[in-house]
Amino acid sequence: MAVEATHHVAESTTHAAEAIPELPNLITLLSHRWHDIPWVAWLHQWENIVFSAGVALALCILTWRYSRRPATIPSGWQNFLELVVEGVDQFVGRVIGKEGRYFTPFIGTLFLYIWLMNLSVLVPFLKSSTSNLNTTAALAILVFSYVQWIGMRRLGLLGYLDHLAGQPRDLVGWLLVPLMLPIHLLGEFIKPLSLSLRLCFNVFAEDVLLAVMVGLGIGISVGMHLPSWAPVPLQLFVIPLVLIFSTVQALVFSLLSSVYIALMLPHAEHH
Amino acid sequence: MLELDLQQVVSQAISFIVLLWLLRRFAWRPLLTILDERRRHIETTLQDVASKKTELEQLQAAYAQRLAKIDDEARVKIQQAVLEGKRIAIEVQEEARAQAQVILAKSKETVELELAKAKVTLRDQVADMTVEAVERVLQQKLDAKTDRALVERALDELERGRVRA
Numbered sequence A: 001m002a003v004e005a006t007h008h009v010a011e012s013t014t015h016a017a018e019a020i021p022e023l024p025n026l027i028t029l030l031s032h033r034w035h036d037i038p039w040v041a042w043l044h045q046w047e048n049i050v051f052s053a054g055v056a057l058a059l060c061i062l063t064w065r066y067s068r069r070p071a072t073i074p075s076g077w078q079n080f081l082e083l084v085v086e087g088v089d090q091f092v093g094r095v096i097g098k099e100g101r102y103f104t105p106f107i108g109t110l111f112l113y114i115w116l117m118n119l120s121v122l123v124p125f126l127k128s129s130t131s132n133l134n135t136t137a138a139l140a141i142l143v144f145s146y147v148q149w150i151g152m153r154r155l156g157l158l159g160y161l162d163h164l165a166g167q168p169r170d171l172v173g174w175l176l177v178p179l180m181l182p183i184h185l186l187g188e189f190i191k192p193l194s195l196s197l198r199l200c201f202n203v204f205a206e207d208v209l210l211a212v213m214v215g216l217g218i219g220i221s222v223g224m225h226l227p228s229w230a231p232v233p234l235q236l237f238v239i240p241l242v243l244i245f246s247t248v249q250a251l252v253f254s255l256l257s258s259v260y261i262a263l264m265l266p267h268a269e270h271h
Numbered sequence B: 001m002l003e004l005d006l007q008q009v010v011s012q013a014i015s016f017i018v019l020l021w022l023l024r025r026f027a028w029r030p031l032l033t034i035l036d037e038r039r040r041h042i043e044t045t046l047q048d049v050a051s052k053k054t055e056l057e058q059l060q061a062a063y064a065q066r067l068a069k070i071d072d073e074a075r076v077k078i079q080q081a082v083l084e085g086k087r088i089a090i091e092v093q094e095e096a097r098a099q100a101q102v103i104l105a106k107s108k109e110t111v112e113l114e115l116a117k118a119k120v121t122l123r124d125q126v127a128d129m130t131v132e133a134v135e136r137v138l139q140q141k142l143d144a145k146t147d148r149a150l151v152e153r154a155l156d157e158l159e160r161g162r163v164r165a
Helices: A002-019 A026-033 A038-045 A047-067 A077-096 A100-122 A133-164 A171-223 A239-264 B006-138 B144-164
Strands: none
Touching: A026 A038, A026 A047, A038 A047, A047 A077, A047 A100, A047 A133, A047 B006, A077 A100, A077 A239, A077 B006, A100 A133, A100 A171, A100 A239, A100 B006, A133 A171, A133 A239, A133 B006, A171 A239, B006 B144
């Protein structure tokens, strides 16, 4: 009986997952058409990696093209790149302080990578890799590892442990260590979890919203007996929202990563 | 969507690390360097402009001061020239006056001399005429030398008498 119930729940969950609308991308289209070809199946399995690698490649080409021999008086894309670079540098500097410059490449790369991945859903036949937990979890784990590494390097092993124990300096502090240590440890592990889940669910919700609007447009066009090649473009109303939320989510991820780094640095007084 | 696949997580992590390495080396460093250089360049240029402006203002003040000094000097020189001119004019006047005095004195002398000469000539002529007249009157011919002595004596007496008068 219990097995049957479990099976039923699993089946309904699968149906529910299948019912979530998603815009088709190049790889899913290929997969629908040639699902029995092994490399298409492989692509389908690794589609998040493929799309994120595509974004990384585009980012590399763009930055390499315009930062290879940067002109003293910038123009065109170099202007835009410098605007982003300077913006990120000032942003990180404001959060972390004068040591911010050292962390600018890390935070800046995170921001650009996540931002472009978020926005790639707006390009037809592409997909936001950040709507997949594997991508956001990987980034969050990297941030977590980097923050711990920075803590151990800057504070030393004892300083790092002291930080985790809540920096006890008196009897009360030492008595609270058994309480503070698990809380701090838990907090450190919750950080990547919240980072990854927040980004993944927000971007996923945007993608679903976009897909729903596209589907609704097609439904209306069918209902009004319009030709199938002329659906009502309802997604146009959502695109500005997607643009804003994609940027905000990338900023939030970068800001929180900067804050985690700042909290781990020796000068940070967060108690 | 919520299924975690370790392989995919690791692949994504490696993908990001590679991207970070590439961007750090080929994008962030050159762009941040050029931004810093440009900021320094702008700061230096602005400082240069400010110092040049100060320098220019100082030069302007110095020129204005110098111009004022030149004006003063010119005024003093003009005044000196006017005074000098007046002094020269006075000198010239005095010199001219002295020369005039000299000329006047010389003229006086000349006139007096000429007068004396004329007097002498007149006396001679008067003496001659008197002698001639006396000769005619007396119908008597005296020798010329004696006549003359007599006349001259008579004239001298006459002259002395006039002077006394």
